[in-house]
Amino acid sequence: MKAKELVPIQLEKIVNYHKALADPTRLRLLLLLSQGEMHGQALAEKLNLSQPTVTHHAAKLREAALIKERRDKNTVYFKLNPEFISSGAEASLQFIFSKGARNMEEKSPENSLKESVLRNFFSKDGRLRQIPAQYKKKLIALQYMVEKLEPGVVYTEKEINEFIKQFHEDFATIRREFIMHQFMYRENDKYELNPQELWTRWENII
Amino acid sequence: MKAKELVPIQLEKIVNYHKALADPTRLRLLLLLSQGEMHGQALAEKLNLSQPTVTHHAAKLREAALIKERRDKNTVYFKLNPEFISSGAEASLQFIFSKGARNMEEKSPENSLKESVLRNFFSKDGRLRQIPAQYKKKLIALQYMVEKLEPGVVYTEKEINEFIKQFHEDFATIRREFIMHQFMYRENDKYELNPQELWTRWENII
DNA sequence: TATATAATTAGATATATATCTAATGAGTAT
DNA sequence: ATACTCATTAGATATATATCTAATTATATA
Numbered sequence: 001m002k003a004k005e006l007v008p009i010q011l012e013k014i015v016n017y018h019k020a021l022a023d024p025t026r027l028r029l030l031l032l033l034s035q036g037e038m039h040g041q042a043l044a045e046k047l048n049l050s051q052p053t054v055t056h057h058a059a060k061l062r063e064a065a066l067i068k069e070r071r072d073k074n075t076v077y078f079k080l081n082p083e084f085i086s087s088g089a090e091a092s093l094q095f096i097f098s099k100g101a102r103n104m105e106e107k108s109p110e111n112s113l114k115e116s117v118l119r120n121f122f123s124k125d126g127r128l129r130q131i132p133a134q135y136k137k138k139l140i141a142l143q144y145m146v147e148k149l150e151p152g153v154v155y156t157e158k159e160i161n162e163f164i165k166q167f168h169e170d171f172a173t174i175r176r177e178f179i180m181h182q183f184m185y186r187e188n189d190k191y192e193l194n195p196q197e198l199w200t201r202w203e204n205i206i
Numbered sequence: 207m208k209a210k211e212l213v214p215i216q217l218e219k220i221v222n223y224h225k226a227l228a229d230p231t232r233l234r235l236l237l238l239l240s241q242g243e244m245h246g247q248a249l250a251e252k253l254n255l256s257q258p259t260v261t262h263h264a265a266k267l268r269e270a271a272l273i274k275e276r277r278d279k280n281t282v283y284f285k286l287n288p289e290f291i292s293s294g295a296e297a298s299l300q301f302i303f304s305k306g307a308r309n310m311e312e313k314s315p316e317n318s319l320k321e322s323v324l325r326n327f328f329s330k331d332g333r334l335r336q337i338p339a340q341y342k343k344k345l346i347a348l349q350y351m352v353e354k355l356e357p358g359v360v361y362t363e364k365e366i367n368e369f370i371k372q373f374h375e376d377f378a379t380i381r382r383e384f385i386m387h388q389f390m391y392r393e394n395d396k397y398e399l400n401p402q403e404l405w406t407r408w409e410n411i412i
Numbered sequence: 413t414a415t416a417t418a419a420t421t422a423g424a425t426a427t428a429t430a431t432c433t434a435a436t437g438a439g440t441a442t
Numbered sequence: 443a444t445a446c447t448c449a450t451t452a453g454a455t456a457t458a459t460a461t462c463t464a465a466t467t468a469t470a471t472a
Contacts, residue, residue, distance in 0.1 A: 011230050014227070015227075015230050018224045018225075018228035019224075019228040021220070021221075022224035022225040022227075023221065023429090023430080024218070025431095027217060027298075031301065031302060039448085040448070041449090049430095050431075050432060051448075051449065052432075052433085052450070052451080053430070053431055053432075055449065055451085056429090056431080057430085059450095071439095073439065073447095074447065075439095075448060080302075082303070085299065089295040089298070089299055092227060092295070093292055095237065096233070096237060096286075096291060097240050097288070229460080231461095246418070246419065247417095255462095256461075256463080257418075257419065258419085258421080258461080258463085259461055261420055261421085262459090262461080263460085265420095266459095277419095279417095279418090280418050280419075280468060281417090281418060281469095282418080282419065
């Protein structure tokens, strides 16, 4: 747990899924929610926790997409997101048994390249120092950023610009690259992620 | 993470399963093992870790029954225990969706009773202060201890005695109780756990 | 017996995180 | 406006844990 390591997105997602479930309080919370919707106060009572602690756990579960929330007046109701609970389990099994990842070697050139690109072109706080000139490296950098967008969500151009500005000032160029290399799809100034299969390669998982 | 909480065994098992998978290094390790058996040194190299760190992770994975080991000369080979990997995932899904746990209430009398027995009859280091006289409480204490044994393992009488002595001096009485209440099965001074269904009740999970 | 190799244990250290209290924010109702 | 309620954020603290190096143990071989 010493150095802040650079963990590939897919791997990180699986880790977060399991982290979310690796705590007895959160499991109890989910078990409660399996009986139906419940709001924060009720959870705090039933679980014998303070409200802030419930908020804390809810945040973790939300990040792992294990629960959904809705707000009514000033009360927040939580409920399970069952789809994601099982799909996460499936994903991690697939990952471990590496179905379809036969031709993925731990130390393939792709991986060391990816590592070095992420290390060299991104600063510690996650900003892109400069857009790589070399084609392959540029793709790696683009993919790294685009993976932080939510699949299925329709973004406005403004939102995309803001998103890209997190990483680099030149949002116009990068936005164009996103489209050009098929990471995203545009219609009437609305942007959406293309299906991952279009741009993910198994080689990049580890 | 403040007070050392008393976590029921089944819940703890699911937590440990997910903890084991909640670390990128361990996932990489499993992914490597999915290609086949590998020994410690090789893992250390491939993962860029020191040998002690590999031992550390291997221990976690072994505790969660995710890998198996065999020793040849002075080399230890690790391999996946695929059965457990998927059964753990299944168990946790079952748990969360609490199939068959309909009649389990968070604050059922059973649970508060269990909690109070565990709190009052076991000291902080896990020893049994005294054998509860009351039937229901005695069962709870016995179950708590017996759950620390490994299913499927055949123990000698001596081993069972040693095991019980961890908790209480009077191993003879407790050993007899184990048999009497169907927690264990004996033949020719060999002891084995009975199938859990025989003595676990869903009410006791939370 | 002495030496070599692999693994584990012990101990140190830095990071992560579960929990609390106190303060702040958000929304409603009087 | 004021007070009330639920939720979140900030900050503090204790525990857990991932990693390393050094020391020890286990097994094999010369």
